[in-house]
Amino acid sequence: MTESRAFPRFPAGFVFGAATASYQIEGAAREDGRGPSIWDTYSHAPGLVANGDTGDIACDHYHRYPEDVALLRELGVDSYRFSIAWPRIVPDGSGPVNPKGLDFYARLVDELLAAGIEPAATLYHWDLPQALEDRGGWRVRETAERFAEYTAVVAGHLADRVPRWITLNEPWCSAFLGYSVGRHAPGAREGRGALAAAHHLLVGHGRAVEALRAAGVREAGITLNLDRNLPATGSAADRAAVVRADTQHNLVWTEPLLAGRYPHTEEETWGELITGQDFRRDGDLALIGQPLDFLGINYYRPIVVADAPHREPDPALRTATDNRYAEVRLAGARHTAMDWPVVPDSFTDLLVALKERYGDALPPIHITENGSAEHDEVSPDGAVHDRDRVAYLRDHLTALKAALDAGVDVRGYYVWSLLDNFEWAFGYGKRFGIVRVDYDTQRRTPKDSYHWYRAMIAAQRD
Ligand code: IFM
Numbered sequence: 001m002t003e004s005r006a007f008p009r010f011p012a013g014f015v016f017g018a019a020t021a022s023y024q025i026e027g028a029a030r031e032d033g034r035g036p037s038i039w040d041t042y043s044h045a046p047g048l049v050a051n052g053d054t055g056d057i058a059c060d061h062y063h064r065y066p067e068d069v070a071l072l073r074e075l076g077v078d079s080y081r082f083s084i085a086w087p088r089i090v091p092d093g094s095g096p097v098n099p100k101g102l103d104f105y106a107r108l109v110d111e112l113l114a115a116g117i118e119p120a121a122t123l124y125h126w127d128l129p130q131a132l133e134d135r136g137g138w139r140v141r142e143t144a145e146r147f148a149e150y151t152a153v154v155a156g157h158l159a160d161r162v163p164r165w166i167t168l169n170e171p172w173c174s175a176f177l178g179y180s181v182g183r184h185a186p187g188a189r190e191g192r193g194a195l196a197a198a199h200h201l202l203v204g205h206g207r208a209v210e211a212l213r214a215a216g217v218r219e220a221g222i223t224l225n226l227d228r229n230l231p232a233t234g235s236a237a238d239r240a241a242v243v244r245a246d247t248q249h250n251l252v253w254t255e256p257l258l259a260g261r262y263p264h265t266e267e268e269t270w271g272e273l274i275t276g277q278d279f280r281r282d283g284d285l286a287l288i289g290q291p292l293d294f295l296g297i298n299y300y301r302p303i304v305v306a307d308a309p310h311r312e313p314d315p316a317l318r319t320a321t322d323n324r325y326a327e328v329r330l331a332g333a334r335h336t337a338m339d340w341p342v343v344p345d346s347f348t349d350l351l352v353a354l355k356e357r358y359g360d361a362l363p364p365i366h367i368t369e370n371g372s373a374e375h376d377e378v379s380p381d382g383a384v385h386d387r388d389r390v391a392y393l394r395d396h397l398t399a400l401k402a403a404l405d406a407g408v409d410v411r412g413y414y415v416w417s418l419l420d421n422f423e424w425a426f427g428y429g430k431r432f433g434i435v436r437v438d439y440d441t442q443r444r445t446p447k448d449s450y451h452w453y454r455a456m457i458a459a460q461r462d
Contacts, residue, residue, distance in 0.1 A: 035091025053427030
């Protein structure tokens with residue numbers, strides 16, 4: 001399964017990695033002083049996660065991390081992106097720090113360094129301490145302050161050994177899936193609350209960058225799941241719907257982070273939900289727009305957008321995602337097990353368009369996630385033949401290389417994910433790993449895609 005003729009070639013020094021996140025793999029949810037997070041609460045509420053799955057045990061990575069680091073070493077990656085569980089470090093969200101939580105990440109980092117792998121740490125991959133949600137969560141500014149305090153604690157312990165830091169992972173999901181669509185923790189369906197959450201996440205990012213700089217970290221950045229939104233037809237109405245989708249998915253983050261302004265299309269996107277808002281303060285844009293060492297981008301698929309009426313016709317009940325567009329299934333494309341269309345060219349286009357829009361204000365990019373959930377075939381001898389995932393990775397790495405060739409400064413690529421894991425509201429039914437996890441035995445089996453990625457990385461060094 002090595003097909004070296006198909007390997008794209010990347011410049012010397014390009015970083016290849018693999019990514020995971022704390023709640024999705026660690027388990028040990030009540031061990032060594034970890035406090036409850038919003039995902040513990042959400043996954044334990046009946047009917048919210050498929051099959052009643054929770055992250056209580058997950059991949060048991062908390063106990064098996066040496067085996068997982070050995071898999072990374074064998075894979076030959078330069079870097080491993082993991083996330084730190086805030087409720088392990090500050091179990092109540094504020095107040096006493098839990099030394100056993102810090103110890104766990106120090107041991108993981110040491111294991112990685114001993115294996116010759118650079119750690120890349122994400123500070124927030126959605127597991128907010130429940131105690132902070134009980135005080136308003138991301139709807140309130142106080143959470144951004146607590147985030148900065150937690151960041152200072154973690155960076156104070158690990159800055160000397162972790163070169164690359166990511167403040168937030170995909171704040172779009174935290175703000176909109178969490179506080180508007182209600183399909184992620186904490187499961188809220190709000191209008192202004194979700195917009196306030198989006199803003200406070202950005203303020204938290206800015207405050208965390210300050211804390212990371214004070215600790216002397218080498219690289220600080222943020223990871224966004226930017227979307228390539230395509231109009232369903234050439235009609236003016238569908239093109240206007242794309243503007244609203246772009247605002248809500250992309251511009252709400254990239255404009256403050258990279259251009260020092262709020263999107264000029266926010267009123268036509270959110271109407272009365274955004275007018276007269278009181279959560280923005282003088283100085284916020286300067287805080288949010290501090291220079292970054294890199295921008296992390298997670299890319300999976302394009303979104304086809306059509307004009308549509310408000311999902312909630314009553315203005316008093318509208319959420320922040322009821323804004324007059326609908327996603328349309330893309331005809332003719334293969335769809336993954338998530339029912340996401342596979343369109344590698346969109347990956348190139350997204351990156352090139354970003355460069356065109358922001359020019360020199362665009363920092364170097366790391367692709368901090370890319371991968372696919374597939375219906376893996378397990379053969380009687382235990383091997384896992386995931387041909388569709390191999391094709392997905394090959395085609396997306398080729399598309400990424402095309403973006404580099406077009407002049408986009410991309411420095412690294414992390415496959416999502418090292419392990420099959422807890423796919424949020426979909427539970428364990430969706431498998432993104434290049435290593436299969438048997439959840440009954442916790443046995444790890446590298447899939448064909450693992451072997452393909454390993455050979456691809458090795459071929460760069462020939
Ligand atoms: O599993 C998630 C991850 O936590 C964030 N980015 C998208 C992945 C696949 O849905």
